[in-house]
Amino acid sequence: MRFALNHMIAPAMPVADFFDLAVSLDITAVEIRNDLADNAILDGTAPGEIRRLAKDRGIEIISINALQRFNEWTEARAGEAEELIAYARDCGAKALVLVPKNDGTGLGDGERQRNLSEALAALKPRLEAAGVIGLVEPLGFSVCSLSSKQEAADAIREVGGENVFRLVHDTFHHHLAGEPAIFPALTGLVHISGVTDTSVSVGDMRDSHRVLVDPSDRLDNIGQILALQAAGYDGALSFEPFADSVHALSDPGAAVKASMDHIKAAI
Known part of the structure; x- marks a missing residue:
């Protein structure tokens, strides 16, 4: 089982310290973000510096999160x-x-699919030229213009983008969307x-409710992970609370380790 850390685990932590946190947990895969004020990338840190910091620690940067409203x-x-x-x-x-855009616009049948295909077709050559994968992340909120992984998969195939696009399976958004299909390949x-x-309904769940996975989890993370693994998924499981x-924890490493131990024991 390969765990990863998204910088959202400790968004105020300088990126070098965030990489050190991953190393302390024997995690070698991280996601950096472009939406953290006073931190890399928004603070102007050069990409070469990020590359050096990761290389010095044996860290693999598996993604930048994210191009919004793509x-x-x-x-x-x-x-x-x-x-x-x-x-x-x-x-x-x-x-x-x-x-995808998540503001209640672009929800119409036909409109959703056209907008998605247009964006993927435009992104495809740009990503290919750079050797970068595009990770399409459907969101389960009712106001989101792309909540279905099936629609995303269909659009990827429509533009011939199987070589450059992949899906993000977010356990929170998968639960909210209520779409049973998974796409492990x-x-x-x-x-x-x-x-x-326990006081919030599924329809009212928001990012602010997202914590680390523990025995009280309502999203069936364990069941989702088991289903993905049984179907052949062997990639990273990235913590994104x-x-x-969680952000206020004085020892986020201990909390992540406890969550990792719970998941390992349950799997």
């Missing part, structure tokens, strides 16, 4: 994509996560987080 393809979005793809290439990141990354708050309670 399926609203505009001239501005194309510019953002080119900058992030170049950063991924130059820092040694294997992939760029692609997050097309899955390039699994994001794991749990929800333990958004809850303030």
Whole structure:
């Protein structure tokens, strides 16, 4: 079982310290982010410096998270994509996560599919030229313009993008979406987080409820991981908690280790 750490585990932690945290847990795969204020990438850290910090520690950067609203393809979005793809290439990141717009627009049948195919077709040559994988991440929120992994898989095939696109299976969003199908052969990354708050309904779950996976998890992370592994998925399981309670931990390493131990024992 291969675990990874997303920088959202400790978003205020400087990137070098974040890499050291991974090493302390015997984790060699990390995801860096472009949405953390006063931290790399937003603070202007050069991609070559990120590459050096990772190489010195034997760390693999499996993704940059993320190009937002990727399926609203505009001239501005194309510019953002080119900058992030170049950063991924130059820092040694294997992939760029692609997050759909999540504001209640673009939900119409037909419109969703057209917007998605247009964006994937435009991204495909850019990603291919850089040698970077595009990780399409459907979100389970009702206001999201791409919540179905089936639609994402169909669009990837439509544009002939099987060589450059993969899906993100996020256990939180998979549970919210209620779509039973999984796509292990097309899955390039699994994001794991749990929800333990018993007072919130599934429809009202938000990123702020996402904690580390423990025995009180309501999302059936263990069942999802078992199903993916049984179907052939052998990639990374990346911790991505958004809850303030996790970000405030004085010893995030101990908390991650406890979650890893729970998952290993349950699997």
